[in-house]
Amino acid sequence: GSGTAPADVSASFVVVANRLPVDRVQHPDGTVDWRTSPGGLVTALEPVMRKNEGAWVGWHGAPDEVLDPFEEDGITIVPVPLSSQEVAEYYEGFSNATLWPLYHDVVAPPEFHREWWDAYVRVNRRFAERAAAVSDEGATVWVQDYQLQLVPQMLRTMRPDLRIGFFLHIPFPPVELFQQLPWRREITEGLLGSDLIGFQLPGAVQNFTRLVRQRVSAEVRRDLVTLPDGHVARAKAYPISIDSRGFRELARSAPVRERAREIRRDLGDPEVMFLGVDRLDYTKGIKQRLRAYGELVAEGRLDPDKVVFVQVATPSRERVDQYRHLRDEIDMLVGRINGEVGRIGRPPVVYLHSSFPREEMAALYSTADVMVVTPLRDGMNLVAKEYVACHEGDEGALVLSEFAGAAYELKQAYKINPYDINDIKATLELACRDAPTNKARRLRALRKQVFDNDITRWADTFLSDLDQKVTG
Numbered sequence: 001g002s003g004t005a006p007a008d009v010s011a012s013f014v015v016v017a018n019r020l021p022v023d024r025v026q027h028p029d030g031t032v033d034w035r036t037s038p039g040g041l042v043t044a045l046e047p048v049m050r051k052n053e054g055a056w057v058g059w060h061g062a063p064d065e066v067l068d069p070f071e072e073d074g075i076t077i078v079p080v081p082l083s084s085q086e087v088a089e090y091y092e093g094f095s096n097a098t099l100w101p102l103y104h105d106v107v108a109p110p111e112f113h114r115e116w117w118d119a120y121v122r123v124n125r126r127f128a129e130r131a132a133a134v135s136d137e138g139a140t141v142w143v144q145d146y147q148l149q150l151v152p153q154m155l156r157t158m159r160p161d162l163r164i165g166f167f168l169h170i171p172f173p174p175v176e177l178f179q180q181l182p183w184r185r186e187i188t189e190g191l192l193g194s195d196l197i198g199f200q201l202p203g204a205v206q207n208f209t210r211l212v213r214q215r216v217s218a219e220v221r222r223d224l225v226t227l228p229d230g231h232v233a234r235a236k237a238y239p240i241s242i243d244s245r246g247f248r249e250l251a252r253s254a255p256v257r258e259r260a261r262e263i264r265r266d267l268g269d270p271e272v273m274f275l276g277v278d279r280l281d282y283t284k285g286i287k288q289r290l291r292a293y294g295e296l297v298a299e300g301r302l303d304p305d306k307v308v309f310v311q312v313a314t315p316s317r318e319r320v321d322q323y324r325h326l327r328d329e330i331d332m333l334v335g336r337i338n339g340e341v342g343r344i345g346r347p348p349v350v351y352l353h354s355s356f357p358r359e360e361m362a363a364l365y366s367t368a369d370v371m372v373v374t375p376l377r378d379g380m381n382l383v384a385k386e387y388v389a390c391h392e393g394d395e396g397a398l399v400l401s402e403f404a405g406a407a408y409e410l411k412q413a414y415k416i417n418p419y420d421i422n423d424i425k426a427t428l429e430l431a432c433r434d435a436p437t438n439k440a441r442r443l444r445a446l447r448k449q450v451f452d453n454d455i456t457r458w459a460d461t462f463l464s465d466l467d468q469k470v471t472g
């Protein structure tokens, strides 16, 4: 629920993101609910905001509504309104049908439309104005993700006194792909308005600095970019993480343990439970993983009486064509696998198209034997880390795409190339049948990684780097 409206918001720490941590949902009967927003950005930043008192500027997920600021669990929420047309052009259009596929290896063809760009500029300016209005003198403002890449430069022009950080949660593409973008110069300059630009991986930093060398009149020395006006922007990698201890505590709680046992029973006590958890997105490789699993069952390499694959997919960006097609394709694929190799009371795939509370996710993670994470491209993938944090004991396995940012740190996962169905098949089998000592050794190494590098460490490192004034 939303509390009372603070009269005048003013903060020394301000996060600006397209999404607020909560979404406003209006039911057909007119009642209103607030729900946790989908995706990794909110999972990661929520604990950071709870620790550092501050304001969160963002959109509340519904069109055509102007809302006052309010307090939610100790966070000051500053809603930014979007009209229906802006949702269509800025959010569904330029953010999610132009930038999203372009930045993810063009796994779907990006669309370029001038009206979408115009809306992107307009909405970025609104976010920048809102952030400028709530920031104290000399405040730190941390802008998030690909929807708001023009905000740093706009904000610097409005408020030169601010420390401006930017973090990109998704991959930054190679120059060869980025340069398709008709507005490549504006986006690059928008980002360079920051004092510190954070990327998930060193490879993304390289892509960005290579782009700047080729396209902008600036001096680039290693990770420092000096602009003609003397402003210095630094680019550096900060692999994002989760509240590892928070997830583990949740998984250890009595109700979640009980729920885990219940899930297992309801599934018919399978010998092996595979699990996939994603936003329903074409970058996640859901088709590839289900196809691989379906073939293993059809070929008798996995016994349909003993195994089950639980795939949980949160509805996402449902009015964008590519997402609509994907949903139909997955429906068909699941239907085909269950129709062809299923038995009464034992469907080989249990598919849930919906979002669940964090407790339910923790229960699923803690009981799943093989976690299957197969994106064709992913900035990080927090689901992989959540599994590692929640899954205790020596049995368990993480199958992980080498194209997920998480693969850079989670080196002991069972790695796969998601474009190679035979590789996925062989690795799913290995993950089931590997010697217990191998599994235990891998899990221990993964756990060490995820607990040594949690979200607090990520935020502290970024913010202390942002604090240091660098000169070119």
Ligand code: ADP
Binding pocket: 038, 039, 040, 041, 043, 277, 278, 279, 312, 313, 314, 354, 355, 356, 357, 358, 361, 380, 381, 382, 383, 384, 386
């Ligand atoms: P992305 O940011 O692209 O969605 P991530 O894997 O980084 O991908 O983050 C996804 C987040 O959404 C995780 O915190 C995960 O727990 C959550 N999530 C994914 N699917 C569901 C679901 N069906 N119900 C609830 N939470 C989900």
Ligand code: F6P
Binding pocket: 019, 038, 039, 040, 041, 042, 145, 146, 169, 170, 316, 317, 379
């Ligand atoms: O970084 C991943 C991300 O794109 C976030 O920016 C976003 O909030 C999340 O996934 C979920 O997507 P959406 O906000 O479009 O529902």
